[in-house]
Amino acid sequence: MTDKDKRKKPPIEGIVLTEEQRKRRRARSIAIALVLAALCVLFYAVTIVKLGPAVLVRPL
Amino acid sequence: MSDVASREYDIAEAEARPADVLSHASVSDFIALLKPRVMSLVIFTALVGIVRAPADVHPLIGFTALLCIAIGAGASGALNMWWDADIDAVMSRTRKRPIPAGRVTPGEALAFGLTLSVGSVLVLGLLVNELSAALLAFTIFFYAVIYTMWLKRWTPQNIVIGGAAGAFPPMVGWAAASGGIGLESVLLFLIIFFWTPPHFWALALYKSGDYQRAGVPMLPVVAGPSETRRQILLYTLILVPLAMSPWFLGMAGLGYGVVSGISGAIMLSLAVRVYRVREGAPAEAAARRLFAFSILYLFLLFAVLLVEALRAPAWLGL
Numbered sequence: 167m168t169d170k171d172k173r174k175k176p177p178i179e180g181i182v183l184t185e186e187q188r189k190r191r192r193a194r195s196i197a198i199a200l201v202l203a204a205l206c207v208l209f210y211a212v213t214i215v216k217l218g219p220a221v222l223v224r225p226l
Numbered sequence: 227m228s229d230v231a232s233r234e235y236d237i238a239e240a241e242a243r244p245a246d247v248l249s250h251a252s253v254s255d256f257i258a259l260l261k262p263r264v265m266s267l268v269i270f271t272a273l274v275g276i277v278r279a280p281a282d283v284h285p286l287i288g289f290t291a292l293l294c295i296a297i298g299a300g301a302s303g304a305l306n307m308w309w310d311a312d313i314d315a316v317m318s319r320t321r322k323r324p325i326p327a328g329r330v331t332p333g334e335a336l337a338f339g340l341t342l343s344v345g346s347v348l349v350l351g352l353l354v355n356e357l358s359a360a361l362l363a364f365t366i367f368f369y370a371v372i373y374t375m376w377l378k379r380w381t382p383q384n385i386v387i388g389g390a391a392g393a394f395p396p397m398v399g400w401a402a403a404s405g406g407i408g409l410e411s412v413l414l415f416l417i418i419f420f421w422t423p424p425h426f427w428a429l430a431l432y433k434s435g436d437y438q439r440a441g442v443p444m445l446p447v448v449a450g451p452s453e454t455r456r457q458i459l460l461y462t463l464i465l466v467p468l469a470m471s472p473w474f475l476g477m478a479g480l481g482y483g484v485v486s487g488i489s490g491a492i493m494l495s496l497a498v499r500v501y502r503v504r505e506g507a508p509a510e511a512a513a514r515r516l517f518a519f520s521i522l523y524l525f526l527l528f529a530v531l532l533v534e535a536l537r538a539p540a541w542l543g544l
Contacts, residue, residue, distance in 0.1 A: 181248060190252045197253045205349075208290060212353045215286050 249334060255324040259307055259335055260300030260342075267524075268299040268395045271418065274528045275399025275411055277535040283403040287354055291402035294350035295395055297342050298362045302391070304339035305370035308332055310378070313440035319433065339370070350402070358402035365394040379441070382448040389422030390415075396528075410477045413468075414531075420465040421524050424458045424497060428517035431455070431500070432510045455501045458516070462497035466490035469527055482530045493523045 183191065214221055272295040276288050283291075307314065307325055315326035324330035343366050351359030373388030381387075393415045400411035427445055430437060431454055434446040446454045469490055473483035496516040503512045 183248065187248055187250065190250065193253050194249070194251070194256075197256075208293075208349075209353070211286055212290060215284050216353075 249331070250328070251324065251330045251334060255329045256338060258324050259304040259330065259338060260297075261303035261307075262300075264303060264392075265296050265300050268392075269296045270525070270532075271414070271528055272296070272395040272399035274532050274535070275396030275414060276403045278396075278410060278414075278531060279400045279403035280408065281404040288403065291350065291354045291358060291399060294346045294354070294359075295362060295398050295402070298346035298350070298366050299395065301339050301342035301346060302366045302369040304335050304342065305366075306374045308335040308339055309370070309374050311335075313379075313442060316440045317433075317436040319436060343370075354402045355405050357405060357407075358398050361394060361398045361401050365391055365398060368394070379443070382443050382445040384443070385426045386423050389419050389426075392422060393418035409475075410472065413472055413475075413477070414528075417465070417469050417527065418524070420461055420468055421520065423461040424465065424493075425517065425520040425524075427454050427458050428500065428513045428520065431513040432517075451504065455504065459497050459501045462494055466494050469523075472531070478531060479534050482527075482534060485526055485530045489523050489526050493519060 269292060272292055276283060276291060307323055310320075311323075311325040311332055314320035314323050320326070325332055325335055343363075347359050347363045347366070350362055369388070369391035373384065373391055377384040377388050396414035396418070397407060397411045400414075401407055430444040430446050431451060434444065434451070437444040438447045445457065467490075470483065470486045472478035473480070473486060478486075493516075496512070496519055499512045500509075500516050503509050
């Protein structure tokens with residue numbers, strides 16, 4: 167057996183996710199990523215709104 | 227075995243079976259934990275609080291406040307479902323919720339609720355103002371701890387006192403927009419506060435079997451349907467003039483006065499019918515009608531306030 171074959175072999179022990187569980191986990195991960203991205207946009211936009219043109223004015 | 231002990235036992239049992247601790251939850255199950263229908267009412271009433279406040283709030287700040295209030299309300303809904311999973315499982319109305327249906331574990335719901343509670347309060351405090359964040363934190367605490375963990379299983383006055391949690395959103399919205407608490411925001415609070423008992427007791431009248439099985443001391447279960455009917459009528463008698471008071475006090479226009487007067491008269495007539503018709507299918511129909519109309523009644527009151535505020539600033543008295 168080559169090294170490549172060994173890597174492909176599924177783990178003998180541990181929990182194996184069903185296809186449905188894998189799909190749901192992926193959907194949850196995507197949802198979390200979208201929420202985090204939306205929070206980044208929100209914080210950025212509110213910062214601009216609160217500081218306005220002064221956002222670039224800072225002591226050197 | 228106490229509720230907490232029984233939950234600990236269930237978790238220990240689940241952990242003994244590794245395959246079961248894997249999450250089966252879909253994204254929609256987590257959305258269901260937020261109680262989207264309750265959330266929509268919270269968003270609506272909080273929006274009215276924001277637009278009625280005598281302040282010029284930037285639309286993005288207003289949107290952020292609304293988002294945080296909605297997420298905070300959803301978080302307290304998730305905490306409520308975590309704590310009440312045992313009684314949700316025996317009630318027909320709630321047994322398909324994610325935890326009793328086995329799609330979300332209690333631990334996931336608890337973590338989800340706590341994360342969103344802390345997150346919504348922090349973001350509201352950082353991006354909007356501290357007063358609204360403090361009010362939101364108190365609202366979540368009041369709903370999840372005072373109402374869910376304490377009052378709900380202890381006293382038939384559970385939804386009277388607990389109703390305050392549902393009444394806070396317009397006040398939080400007002401505080402988010404203006405940084406203060408005005409008389410009108412207190413009136414909006416009081417309208418929802420006095421609306422809650424007739425609304426929920428009408429439901430409890432025809433779902434009392436459910437509450438009895440679950441051991442929840444709702445008024446019809448503890449004091450009987452007659453006393454419940456009497457109290458529905460009493461609270462409606464307080465609610466109707468209270469709902470008209472923004473017009474009496476010059477805070478709302480004639481349109482609000484007319485709508486609150488007509489819809490209040492219908493609400494009162496339905497409460498009288500619930501009081502008078504006490505037997506069989508007509509009695510249940512009367513309670514169902516009052517429950518359904520009470521939702522429309524609150525919606526109409528706040529919708530007119532919203533329309534008036536968008537047409538002219540409330541503090542101009544137009």
